[in-house]
Amino acid sequence: MLADAERRYAARSTPDLGDEVAARQHDGGPLLWTRRLTSRTGERCALQLIGIADNALYVQAADGGRNWHRRRLPPFVTALDVRSGRELWRWEQPGISHRPAALVGNRLVLALPELTAIAV
Structure with a gap:
């Protein structure tokens, strides 16, 4: 669970x-x-709330689930508008499923398997 001055946020399966x-x-x-981010079955939630910056809630999904055609989707990181839950952007990347992500100030930092990091 995360919170700001006005709202509390939680991820659930x-x-x-x-x-x-x-x-x-x-x-x-x-x-x-509420905003559904994955279509999948299972008891364990694949979402991790990373942090809040610039009116955006940053969320990482270890499992992207499946689309309408039952095709598997890659893991992703997304930013949701804190007021409406609308998805602001999404970055899909197979290598980030269990990689640490951190919000440093207003920058999202992801450790990638190639010993590199990307800050967005």
Whole structure:
């Protein structure tokens, strides 16, 4: 779970549907939005909330799930608008499934298998 001054964010697995991120008012008020990010089955949530910067919630998915044609999708990192849950951008990369990601200031840093790092 992550929080900012106005909202609390949590990632969860929904049986037979996939993984989603939800935002609730910080004071425990009503659910503000949910965004399903993967379509997959399984009990364990594949999402990790990385951090919040510049009104974006950064999320890493170790398993991209499947698309409408049942094709496997690669792991990804995405940024969601904190107010609406709208996806701002998504970066898919097979090598990032279990690689550490960190938010340093307003930069996202990912360690890649080739001993390189990318900051976006």
